Amino acid sequence: MFSRILTSGLFxxxxxxxxxALLQLYFVQPVLLHAELYEGGDLVHFGADPVTAHPDLPGIFTEPMRDGLSIIFTMLTYTGYALVMAALMSVAERQGHEINARTGLLWGLAGFITFHFAPGLSLAPEVPGVAAADIGARQIWWTITVAAAGVAMWLIAFGGNLVSYLIAALLLMAPHIIGAPEPESFSGPVPTEIGALFAARAFGVGMAAWVLLGSFAGYFWQAEGKRAEAAA
Amino acid sequence: MTTKTLKASAAGTSVIPALFAVVLGLGIITLTGHVQASALHDAAHDVRHATGFPCH
Structure with a gap:
């Protein structure tokens, strides 16, 4: 069982x-690099002269070490997500739910909501340079919100009665009603256009990533099961 | 009968591998997403921003 979880999670x-990682480098990284020009003071928003919206930005792999590390850490992060997902898939399958590449799409969507969208609803994806509350406080809020959303997604998928749906709705809303840690004042030097584009791109790529992850996990889970059966 | 017994015992123990995989997965996510050690933070910086982790 463990090798099946590990193998499908890793693959x-x-x-x-x-x-x-490639989607992020193409769609998200240029927006981040653009924001860093403001964070570092190379460009100044609302200065004396209007600033071009299209500065020359370094292309992908101009900094091979930086982009290479990004690829490695993205693969690691999504492997972590996939291990958690494959483990939960094993539990769901034991309860009689079908796991395959197609149902995996929904698993992916639930994962996106849990790990990315739920915390991001109040702690929006940040471009470098924005004002934000203390990192420790935000990490605690992030962790609690992800945990609550994860339980909520499981209840929505497998609860099957009104009470579990109500508890799920409460778990999804509570962290945002209580509120995420917010900065004392705003000091971000980055134009709002860049910040908004960054959040949109991060969510869009994140959703694509998670749907792929869920489908792949479902596929490998089923394939590994068949392989083990054939070998037995 | 033998098959039934085997299946039952497999079901009984299979929560532990799942738990272990969850712990391992969350451990990796914590390392790549949350640990503030500067080498890790710098290496994971762009990923943390793009993947929605609180970064700075």
């Missing part, structure tokens, strides 16, 4: 992570 995580 799905590495494959989805690699695709995600």
């Amino acid at each position: 799905a995580g590495a494959a989805a992570g690699l695709i995600t």
Whole structure:
């Protein structure tokens, strides 16, 4: 059982992570680099002169070490997600739910909501340079929100009665009603256009990544099961 | 009968591998997403921003 979880998690995580890393480098990284020009003071928003919205930005792999590390860490992060997902898939399958590449799409969507969208609803994806509350406080809020959303997603998928749906709704809303840690004042030097684009791109790529991850995990889970059966 | 017994015992123990995989997965996520050691933070910086972890 453990080798099936490990194998499908590693395969799905590495494959989805690699695709995600390339999507992020193409769609998200240029926005981040653009923001860093403001963070570092190379460009100044609301200065004396209007600033071009299209500065020359370094292309992908101009900094091979930086982008290479990003690829490795994206693959690692998504492998972590995939291990958790494959483990939960094993539990769901034991309860009689079908796990395959197709149902995996929904698993991926639930994972995106849990790990990315739920915390991001109040702690929006940040461009470098934005004002934010203390990192420790935000990490605690992030962790609690992800845990609550994860339980909520499980209840929505497998609860099957009104009470579990109500508890799920409460778990999803509570962290945002209580509120995420916020900065004392705003001091971000980055234009709002860049910040908004960054959040949108991060969520969009994140959703694509998670749907791929779920589908891959479902596929490898089923394939590994068949292989083990054939070998037995 | 033998098959039934085997299946039952497999079901009984298979929570532990799942738990272990969850712990391992969350451990990796914590390392790549949350640990503030500067080498890790710098290496994972762009990923943390793009993947929605609190970074700075």
